[in-house]
Amino acid sequence: MTFNDLNLIEPILRALSEEGYTTPTPIQQQAIPQVLEGHDLLGVAQTGTGKTAAFSVPILQILHQTSQTQKAAQGPKGRIRCLVLTPTRELAIQIGESFKAYGRHLPQLRSTVIFGGVGQNPQVQALQRGIEILVATPGRLLDLMNQGYVNLQHVEVFVLDEADRMLDMGFINDIKRILPKLPTGRQSLFFSATMPNVIKELSATILRPNPVQVAVTPVSSTADTVTQSVFLVDKNDKPALLRHVLKDPAIKRVLVFTRTKHGANKVTETLEKAQITAEAIHGNKSQNHRQRALSNFKAGTTRVLVATDIAARGIDVDELTHVINYEVPNEPETYVHRIGRTGRAGAFGTAFTFVEEEERAYLQDIQKLIRKQLDVDKEHPYTTNSVAPVSLTGNERIIRPKGPAGRPPRDGRGGSGQGRGGAPRAAGAGSGNGRGEHRSSGRPQAGSSERAGGGRSSSAAGGGQRSSRPFQAGRSGEGGRRPQ
Template identity: 60%
Template sequence: MTFKELNIIEPILQALTEKGYSTPTPIQEQAILPAIDHQDILGLAQTGTGKTAAFSIPIIQHLHLDSLQKEGEEKIAKRAIRALILTPTRELAIQIGESLKDYTRYTDLQYTVIFGGVKQGSQVNRLKAGVDILVATPGRLLDLMHQGHIKINKVQHFVLDEADRMLDMGFIHDIKRLLPRLPKNRQTLFFSATMPRSIASLSRSILKNPIRIEVTPASSVVDTIEQEVYFVEQNDKKDLLVKLLHEGDMKSVLVFSRTKHGANKIVKAITKAGITSEPIHGNKSQNARQRALENFKAHKTRVLVATDIAARGIDIENLELVVNYDLPNIPETYVHRIGRTGRAGNVGKALTFCAASERIFLKDIEKLTKNKLSIVKN
């Protein structure tokens, strides 16, 4: 199947062609047509499966066609927010904004991205100029709503992205405060990598007869990712990581630490060995996190050391290697971590350093994924 077969209008098709998109991913193939048909969507998908395009393309198509029909009317000149995309982190919001920039290129639609941790002035000015699509993190959205800068009473399309991460980060109460302010007559597109009970309950409360799409279960891992495990004592992990980095020619390596303090210690050891590295975690300011991410994308920094909360919005094309320096105690987290590599059909590699005290975590991961990691000896 091609994008042309999904009833996508020409301005969007042209933008997709220029981006090199030809064949839709499974979630795009299954979600775009129902979403164009105004149906609610419940999408279960790992990161890296192409869900941003799956929800963005139908929304852009609806809004563009609606604008053409009402062209010349005064209410179109005064743009109202007609689509709201809610996402948990600044990094994810920026990533979605970059996609919207590409997909809306040949339409007259306006969008903006708002998030906390920075001064609000430029964001407020952009909102005053008028936008059709708003990408927001929950805290900054509610803050600007309370100040009177944002009204969501005209929203026709509402996207809740990375719902399980919203729960992990404590945003569930913000979402529940936000929902009554949205019009009841709207389309809702709900996406989550996992479906714990609280998220399932939330989805039932806001979706109307949704189409359920589950392209890759949360317990699955991408087939193109080579997975290996090193059994190594905790105190030897730094030396092993430095050795592998010196021996390998990987340009981009993402290392996962269980704690913020641990991430800083790893960066210190790597930097001492002459390898460019930066940490990204919750103790870093938004600007510092974004700077580190941009340096990593531009290959100015070879190694990015991240905690799980900070890493959800990291989307790097052709990321070569993910290293689980510390094993996560929640097996689903392992799936999210290694899903940073092997994206969009590319080959990827994931290495896991397992100390004796972490064997039980490895056992849980292998039970969930139904996959035995290849053991690297010597």
Template identity: 55%
Template sequence: MSFQSLGLAPTLLRALSEQGYQTPTPIQQAAIPLVLEGHDLLAGAQTGTGKTAAFGLPLLQRLAATPQRDRRPRALVLAPTRELALQVHENLRAYTRYQRVSSAVVYGGVGMGQQLEALRRGVDLLIACPGRLIDHLARGSVDLSAVEVLVLDEADRMLDMGFLPSIKRILAKLPRQERQTLLFSATFADPIKQLAMEFMRSPREVMVTPRNTVAETIAHRVHPVDSGRKRALLLHLLAADTRVQTLVFARTKHGSDRLAQFLEKVGVRAAAIHGNKSQNQRQRALAEFKAGKVKVLVATDIAARGIDIDQLPRVINYDLPMVAEDYVHRIGRTGRNGASGQAISLVAQEDARLLRQIVRLLGRDMDIQEVEGFAPATPIRWGEGAPGKARAAGGADAPRKPAGHRGRRPQGKAPRHAHAGAPGGHRPPRPQPPRHGATPQA
């Protein structure tokens, strides 16, 4: 299938061709015809599958077909983070190279002057973060009464971030009649569907990937380590190939800063990106990372939403996420569009429960590899539903539990422990301690 077969205007096709896009992705194939026909749409696809073009191309075609009547926005795209809002704006502007469609983006963390000026001039398309849009509504600097199309991008993340009250306030300012609503999300938890049913009209539903799936081209690897040696192990992994760009996830803003500062002190070009950074700091760090000037970007989960980097080879989970579904979002930054990628997790004993939850969510094995010189002082007790295939530091398979051992995990393989063995040999299996109580549920 080609973009021509989807019914897109020649101006859009020309812009796509000049950017090297020839074949639509599955979500684009499924969504674009439905949006062009005017249907409300509930669409699910993982990060990096082309969601922006799936809603953006038919949206731009609709706006270009009729001239702007006044200065009020005719289409509104809501995005959860500044980075994602900027990314969507940048992508859509590239598609409008041969169209007369004006656009603006509004987000917090910066002054309102330029945003106010853009809104005064008038725009066809407004991309906004909910919080800053509420500020503009309160000031009376934006009028949403002419919005014909509403897009909620990454709706699951907006709900996770507590934007539901803001979204409902914004919806109250939009016209109800003849409004087309498009909701895009990586996952469809029940609250998402409930929200959709409240303000969408008989939406068509498209799900091109099952919930919580990850690209098959990503290799998942776990390195057991004592928590006090995580920094040293991270530095060891980075030093193995200093040319590889790496996105590192930390759990907290303060932790991100400390980790980036540590890497800088030992000679690794690193930057941190999180919610306490100013917008200019975040944009500069991201631009330097994309340009290769910074080799390691340390990020929190929320700040990483909207990071769009082609061919990112490696993601390292310095801290595992507290919510298993965030693992899917994190590693979705690598292994895009058929490229190979690595997802590496540094796991201490206190992280074992979180890793078990991730394994249950994904329903797949992970490779456990002890790194020579960094094996935990006491082997990690994985418990029921261990994460996967364990290998000792020298690359030898760690001993298996007896085949009849109770407690099976995804794919039916018995859990194994990773032990650091002597070079070229195996250590004998350790006796298994008796189990007490049920395994914590994910």
């Protein structure tokens, strides 16, 4: 199956092609047609399954087609027609980038991202200019709603993403305060990596009866053709370690991963100063720059390509011998996707992972996911005793890093039982101006989360048209062969 088989409109197909996507992932094959038909959706899917494109692509098409109708044209311009709630700023930013990438040929569908921990003024200005798609974390959304900057009465499609992590981080009561502000006639999409009873109960208050259910399992194994090793290193020694590793002439072409755009730029600058040809690709780079950098990398003109995970999803390079995780991903499935870019088609590949003290929790998650103890390479000049190895079979409770990179462990994973900020989950602060997004699970509940019964009919007319509502959309973004 290709994306051409999913009844997507030409502007979206063109954007997907430009991002390098050809084949939809299993969840995209299951979800996109159902969302386009207007059904509510209950999805059990983790990071790395292509979940983001599974909802962003059809939403863009729904909104685009709705805007073509006379009814939509009579409504106020710049109203919020789609709301996506997500637990973390990193995920919110990634989803926002996805909408922009997949919707680049649908300029009338504007989007913005709002989250706590930063000043609100730029976010307020974007809202005041008018947007159709809002991606938000619950705390900052509530703050701006209370200040009168956000009106949700025109929302046609509502997405709740990573519901189990919302629960872990104490956001459930915030969500219950937001729900009554949404129209009862909306279409709702609900995603969670796990489905405990409390999450099932929450989904029943958001979705209409008998939603379409889709479930996929994430990739959790690495190819035997990839040799994996860990380098324990102090944070300040990472640049020198990278230069040392790249002294090996056998490493002719290497993909280096960072978690952030800023990190990608810094690594590139470090390598260029050492006379090592390197280019960075990430969301702040233009499409032309990204294509040129990738072409140079494939041609061998550039030896090192430094990428963030979103930008790297469009990379498909034959004979890529090495992948280096300069920064350990905070989602273990991302590790599997990163190193899966080498050792393809029977060829052998090598994956190095630089682990500093604050990344040991991420290494623990990775080893549990792939069920493998990664070898530690001590034969380098920057090895350190200040970063302890992580045992696959041990029961060490590793404190997770403070700040936006941290996250609570999912069910069955190790960790300290702490939230993203390193504080106990039940004691998070609110997300007022300049504060983080971790909310208290004990905050008073305002308003009912129950939806009015029989709010609308979900029947669809023939040919993929919905008779119950004129909504249909178009736009989204992430980079790679199979959008995520």
